[in-house]
Amino acid sequence: xxxCHALIISPVVLNVPVxxxxxxxxxxxxxxxxxxLRLTGDLVNTPIIREWGGLxxxxxxxxxxxxxxxxxxxxxxxxxx
Numbered sequence: 043x044x045x046c047h048a049l050i051i052s053p054v055v056l057n058v059p060v061x062x063x064x065x066x067x068x069x070x071x072x073x074x075x076x077x078x079l080r081l082t083g084d085l086v087n088t089p090i091i092r093e094w095g096g097l098x099x100x101x102x103x104x105x106x107x108x109x110x111x112x113x114x115x116x117x118x119x120x121x122x123x
Contacts, residue, residue: 045070045106058114065109073102 053060076098083092 044103045073048110052110056114060110060113063109063113069102069106069109072105073099076102
């Protein structure tokens with residue numbers, strides 16, 4: 043939900059356009075891999091695998107925020123220069 047709605051809501055709230063970058067695929071892939079890890083940990087009843095999946099899920103969200111913020115800042119500084 044974060045990945046889908048933030049790119050639509052952020053530009054309106056911040057009044058800054060957010061253009062798509064190829065690097066946005068990295069966090070998308072990471073969130074799917076972490077979900078697979080979490081589900082695998084649940085199915086085989088191994089808490090450490092489930093914990094790593096949750097940790098990578100949080101990392102994917104942080105990577106998404108980093109990618110979005112750097113894209114906004116790059117756009118803001120290049121348009122004002």
